Amino acid sequence: MPFAHITGWGISVPEPILTNDDIAKMVDTNDEWIRSHTGIRERRIAREDQFPSTLAVEASIKALQVANLAPTELDLIILTSSSPEYIFPATACIIQDQIGATKAGAFDLLAACSGFIFATNMAAQAIRSGSIKNALVIGSETLSRFTNWKDRNTCILFGDGAGAFVLQASDKPGGLLSAVMRSDGSGADSLTLLGGGARHPATEATIHEGKHFIQMDGKAVFRFATRVMGQAIKESLELANLKLDDVQWIIPHQANYRIIETAAKYLKTPLDKFVINIEKYGNTSTASIPLATVEAVQNGKVKPGDKIAFVGFGAGLTWGAMIVEWTGPIPAKKPVHPEQYRLFARLRSFVRRAIRFIEGFFSRKEL
Ligand code: UT7
Secondary structure, eight states, X not given: XXXXXXXXXXXXXXXXXXXXXXXXXXXXXXXXXXXXXXXXOEXXXXXXXXXXXXXXXXXXXXXXXXXXXXXXXXXXXXXXXXXXXXXXXXHHHHHHHHHTOTTOEEEEEOOGGGHHHHHXXXXXXXXXXXXXXXXXXXEEEOGGGGOOTTOTTTTTTBOOEEXXXXXEEESSSOEEEEEEXXXXXXXGXXXXXXXXXXXXXXXHHHHHTTTTSOEEOHHHXXXXXXXXXXXXXXXXXXXXXXXXXXXXXXXXXXSOHHHHHHHHHHHTOOGGGBOOOHHHHOBOGGGHHHHHHHHHHHTTSSXXXXXXXXXXXXTTTEEEEEEEEOOOOOOOSSOOOGGGHHHHHHHHHHHHHHHHHHHHHHHHHHO
């Protein structure tokens, strides 16, 4: 049975920064309250011309560069997002087209902030089954589009960004060692974005009622998160036959510094074992785990051979954890340049659209 290794990683964040002081000009809050209750100092906000696919494509190309893998070698792309571009088509297909992943199946996975754990596990299991060799998993968000900038309970929390992992099959042991995925729909009301779906299709009334904005029972989510984080890590460690001491790093979903502190206490583990970068980006939902991971790799914390416990939780309710032995890039045989495929991808996409147009023109004539 092949192992599923993480061999590439990349992130992309929009440049515009929104500080706590900026938010204090919009709602009745202040920097001190936000920092002491959440750990957040600032977050990134996508420009008008940036979408989940825009950020995802940048993060994906970087991840493919690290893995030294051509997009044409990808068998599978899973995009997980709490702010996808449409209900359909899947944002993953837009990314597939733009990076030139000509043979990849692409779909979106919705598990809110647990999405990156769920998607990475699904891609890894497809590799472990032997049915595919190379997969791209992306978490990408422009949550700012669904944020009610008049609601101080939520607007202080969320930010935009994207992160991607490349997963590859190898006979060498390592990579994903275990994973748990859990859900409890009885808590579905705790964190929602109700408008625009089949139950509340967009109407003047849904807009008037603010159903197109994120709504959250912050306290309920807080209690749930502190309960499940430690448990999920323990379960995934057990499945991997490991103890907490065998793990060098815990990389949690970055939702609230105090949630992470509580998990550390529950696990009786020092807080410096946790990778935390919430102060710079806020809660970027599906992107928060890869954003924290890639920064930890770039600043030399995470090294090949390290064992990492990843843990996430979010709307659904959903939660999950996975244990990974960090691989690092596979030594390159011959450099490939994934970024160069973008030009071919654009050309290919243009030609395909043109052919579709011409086909449509002649089929209309035939009718
Ligand atoms: O990916 C998962 C997504 N969501 C989460 O993880 C959210 C989990 N929950 C949380 O992070 C926290 O519950 C919040 C940060 C949302 C809120 O923190 P809290 O410590 O639970 O505050 P609270 O809701 O209990 O409010 C305490 C007080 C209230 O005032 P009173 O009633 O005590 O007078 C609030 O009205 O703080 C007030 N408050 C604020 N004050 C200044 C609530 N939000 C703000 C604010 N600025 N932004």
